[in-house]
Amino acid sequence: MRKINGRVRTAFLFGMAVLFLALITIGGQVFAEEAVVTDFSRKNLAPCESYLFGTDWMGRDMFVRTLTGLSMSIRIGLLAAGVSALLALFLGIVSATMGKAVDSIVTWIIDLVMGIPHILLLILISYACGKGFRGVVIGVSLTHWTSLARLIRGEVLQLKEAAYIKVARKLGLSPWQIAWKHMVPHLFPQFLVGLILLFPHAILHEASITFLGFGLSPEQPAIGVILSESMQYLAMGKWWLALFPGLLLVLTVVLFDVAGESLRKLLDPNSAHV
Amino acid sequence: MKSRWISFIIATFMCISLLSACGSKKEAPLGDDHTSQQTEQAAEPSGEGAKDSVIVAMGPNSEPEAGFDPAYGWGAGEHVHEPLIQSTLTITKPDLSIGYDLATDMQVSEDGMTWTVTIRDDVTFTDGEALTASDVAFTYNTVKEVSSVNDFTMLKEAVAVDDTTVEFHMAQAYSIWPYTMAIVGIVPEHAYGPDYGQQPIGSGRYVMKQWDKGQQIIFEANPDYYGEEIQMKRVTVVFMEEDAAFAAARAGQVDLAYTAAAYTDQTIEGYELLSFETVDNRGFNLPAVPAGTDADGNILGNDFTSDLQVRRAINIGLDREEMLTNVVNGYGTPAYSVCDKMPWYNSVAEVEYNLEEAKAILEEAGWVLGSDGIREKNGVRAAFNLLYPASDSLRQALAADTQNQLKELGIEVTIEGVGWDTAYDRAQAEPLMWGWGAHSPMELYNIYHTLEGETAGYSPYSNEMVDKYMDDALAAGDLETSYELWQKAQWDGTTGITQEGDIPWIWLVNIDHLYWSRENLRVAEQKLHPHGHGWSIVNNVDQWTWQ
Numbered sequence: 085m086r087k088i089n090g091r092v093r094t095a096f097l098f099g100m101a102v103l104f105l106a107l108i109t110i111g112g113q114v115f116a117e118e119a120v121v122t123d124f125s126r127k128n129l130a131p132c133e134s135y136l137f138g139t140d141w142m143g144r145d146m147f148v149r150t151l152t153g154l155s156m157s158i159r160i161g162l163l164a165a166g167v168s169a170l171l172a173l174f175l176g177i178v179s180a181t182m183g184k185a186v187d188s189i190v191t192w193i194i195d196l197v198m199g200i201p202h203i204l205l206l207i208l209i210s211y212a213c214g215k216g217f218r219g220v221v222i223g224v225s226l227t228h229w230t231s232l233a234r235l236i237r238g239e240v241l242q243l244k245e246a247a248y249i250k251v252a253r254k255l256g257l258s259p260w261q262i263a264w265k266h267m268v269p270h271l272f273p274q275f276l277v278g279l280i281l282l283f284p285h286a287i288l289h290e291a292s293i294t295f296l297g298f299g300l301s302p303e304q305p306a307i308g309v310i311l312s313e314s315m316q317y318l319a320m321g322k323w324w325l326a327l328f329p330g331l332l333l334v335l336t337v338v339l340f341d342v343a344g345e346s347l348r349k350l351l352d353p354n355s356a357h358v
Numbered sequence: 359m360k361s362r363w364i365s366f367i368i369a370t371f372m373c374i375s376l377l378s379a380c381g382s383k384k385e386a387p388l389g390d391d392h393t394s395q396q397t398e399q400a401a402e403p404s405g406e407g408a409k410d411s412v413i414v415a416m417g418p419n420s421e422p423e424a425g426f427d428p429a430y431g432w433g434a435g436e437h438v439h440e441p442l443i444q445s446t447l448t449i450t451k452p453d454l455s456i457g458y459d460l461a462t463d464m465q466v467s468e469d470g471m472t473w474t475v476t477i478r479d480d481v482t483f484t485d486g487e488a489l490t491a492s493d494v495a496f497t498y499n500t501v502k503e504v505s506s507v508n509d510f511t512m513l514k515e516a517v518a519v520d521d522t523t524v525e526f527h528m529a530q531a532y533s534i535w536p537y538t539m540a541i542v543g544i545v546p547e548h549a550y551g552p553d554y555g556q557q558p559i560g561s562g563r564y565v566m567k568q569w570d571k572g573q574q575i576i577f578e579a580n581p582d583y584y585g586e587e588i589q590m591k592r593v594t595v596v597f598m599e600e601d602a603a604f605a606a607a608r609a610g611q612v613d614l615a616y617t618a619a620a621y622t623d624q625t626i627e628g629y630e631l632l633s634f635e636t637v638d639n640r641g642f643n644l645p646a647v648p649a650g651t652d653a654d655g656n657i658l659g660n661d662f663t664s665d666l667q668v669r670r671a672i673n674i675g676l677d678r679e680e681m682l683t684n685v686v687n688g689y690g691t692p693a694y695s696v697c698d699k700m701p702w703y704n705s706v707a708e709v710e711y712n713l714e715e716a717k718a719i720l721e722e723a724g725w726v727l728g729s730d731g732i733r734e735k736n737g738v739r740a741a742f743n744l745l746y747p748a749s750d751s752l753r754q755a756l757a758a759d760t761q762n763q764l765k766e767l768g769i770e771v772t773i774e775g776v777g778w779d780t781a782y783d784r785a786q787a788e789p790l791m792w793g794w795g796a797h798s799p800m801e802l803y804n805i806y807h808t809l810e811g812e813t814a815g816y817s818p819y820s821n822e823m824v825d826k827y828m829d830d831a832l833a834a835g836d837l838e839t840s841y842e843l844w845q846k847a848q849w850d851g852t853t854g855i856t857q858e859g860d861i862p863w864i865w866l867v868n869i870d871h872l873y874w875s876r877e878n879l880r881v882a883e884q885k886l887h888p889h890g891h892g893w894s895i896v897n898n899v900d901q902w903t904w905q
Contacts, residue, residue: 124755141620217773302751319601320621
């Protein structure tokens with residue numbers, strides 16, 4: 085049998101991961117109303133054909149509930165990753181091109197944010213922003229940009245010494261023109277991969293904060309809420325309430341990781357010939 | 359790629375082992391006892407030879423944070439119960455009438471402003487000092503000044519007339535004072551100080567022997583107790599979450615463990631499920647005034663629930679029996695008032711479930727079905743947001759069931775979990791799923807009586823006649839008369855707070871208090887438990903026996 089080209093295989097993997105995640109996101113949206121329906125005539129059912137993940141103590145279909153929860157996680161993750169990545173790109177470039185003073189301020193902010201335990205910072209911010217959905221979104225968005233910003237800053241510092249950038253400067257281009265025309269295209273692969281790899285973090289943090297009860301109120305389908313509720317029912321032998329949502333969360337996170345890694349392999353010249 | 363998978367698997371295992379470590383830690387308080395120096399006196403599983411001790415598991419919230427000081431809520435707090443360590447002047451009997459503990463007689467003056475109570479002269483505190491009327495006066499003056507968890511504003515001053523007589527001078531007539539006297543434990547004046555709660559001395563049935571904070575409290579029988587012989591010489595109370603309590607019972611580590619309706623489909627070998635009726639009710643308020651703002655600009659009232667016919671339709675449109683089956687597996691009774699089965703309860707409050715009539719009431723009141731199945735009247739949608747405390751899954755389920763049932767009526771309910779930090783304020787405009795139930799008619803007053811110049815405290819409502827009956831009830835000369843007036847406040851034939859009246863609150867269910875109990879443990883007869891699934895069960899632990 086002919087060995088499939090590594091690049092094709094990686095691209096295929098990437099495509100499948102993205103497709104699957106898109107399915108979860110859209111599926112969750114479609115079932116959003118179904119997910120909050122309670123029906124006491126079907127409570128505490130173990131997984132079966134009509135309820136793949138079983139039902140909970142209020143007769144909610146755990147499959148749609150999990151799907152909707154994950155869909156929300158992914159959408160929060162999308163927003164958070166987007167905001168974080170843009171913030172990181174901006175601060176990284178500013179820090180590396182605008183001179184010593186700006187650089188030290190930005191690095192100081194990065195150190196400050198990284199110095200506070202992540203989950204603590206998340207709780208503080210989401211609490212300050214009035215808990216609830218908004219608090220979670222703002223909290224997750226504002227705390228994930230640091231490592232990517234640092235990476236981009238390093239990259240830009242290195243670029244600055246590159247011959248073509250120096251030439252561009254001698255030709256009279258302004259720092260912003262250089263940044264936009266010459267640096268951003270170079271940074272784009274880094275940026276894209278960084279963005280995708282932010283997802284798993286953002287999703288897991290969204291799950292943790294809703295698990296701890298700082299985020300959404302319990303009737304809303306969020307993956308953290310589902311998991312924290314299921315804890316109470318483990319002792320009663322209702323294993324399906326924790327197992328399937330947990331597995332699906334892990335799967336989602338792993339898939340994002342796979343997507344990010346595949347993309348990196350495809351874009352990064354060092355590993356382009358897998 | 360491969361190494362990633364391996365590290366993922368390792369991480370998963372680490373998580374699992376971490377979780378199981380948490381699980382085993384929970385049971386530590388019991389396990390520790392066997393190995394530490396307390397082996398001798400601490401919780402041992404009661405097998406042979408341990409026929410006069412009992413281990414009871416309660417929820418972590420039951421542990422008295424401020425200790426065993428009545429001024430800081432022990433016995434006389436949000437959840438009332440007998441204080442065990444201290445004696446009280448009166449007691450509530452199983453039928454919730456008043457009996458005597460320390461008191462031998464009580465008289466109230468014609469105007470209701472002075473209560474004279476004589477007490478036993480043969481009672482000593484466990485440090486050997488005699489309990490006199492001055493200790494009683496001291497106790498009441500202290501709780502009046504200090505207590506932030508219970509209301510003592512009706513008392514002006516307590517005075518010891520002689521060694522065995524104490525007079526209570528009231529600030530206002532308060533006919534139900536004996537019910538207050540049943541929950542205030544008498545503390546010794548000579549040994550009371552800031553850390554009394556940690557080192558309580560009383561004259562009650564038990565002495566606190568040991569308190570491992572966050573874990574357990576051990577009580578031992580007071581050898582000099584003046585009352586009936588104490589059967590259970592040692593009582594250990596351990597604090598654990600519901601699932602840990604269940605696990606502890608399954609492991610045979612506790613003799614009696616509190617549990618919830620969700621566990622009732624389980625069985626534990628050697629244990630039976632005890633279910634006690636309660637007045638621990640759940641219900642929601644319906645703001646009875648149209649939406650607006652109060653003097654301070656807070657939002658108050660609700661345009662939909664301010665329609666009396668709407669409230670009546672909701673009251674008979676809810677199938678309480680179905681709710682009981684759905685939410686608590688049948689372990690409860692339908693509730694029609696905040697005080698079902700109490701001596702001051704007016705049984706007129708009881709209503710039949712009748713969906714058709716409920717629909718007819720709404721139709722007649724002009725609430726017409728829209729194309730989406732939800733009613734409407736003059737542009738107001740038949741909809742409200744039902745709040746519930748986010749930490750309470752039982753109330754969440756009740757709210758969800760209410761939502762489902764009211765949909766049949768054409769009323770759209772959305773539910774939302776909230777914290778107690780905002781719940782009280784929001785309940786002024788939106789219905790909230792509450793839990794009440796006390797061994798005192800004062801709760802009727804707190805819920806339905808108009809505050810000065812405003813509406814009632816927890817949900818906007820006001821009715822002059824209802825207010826007047828309750829004021830009269832408090833001013834009544836004796837309890838019997840007051841019961842009658844409390845009943846009239848609920849319904850006097852023309853007005854009140856029941857179905858035919860204003861119905862500003864909808865009561866749904868009384869939740870049975872459930873316990874896993876060793877089969878050979880005989881738990882003595884319980885009076886209807888009040889709100890709070892905690893210390894009430896051990897009110898009469900001294901009379902429990904083993905078979």
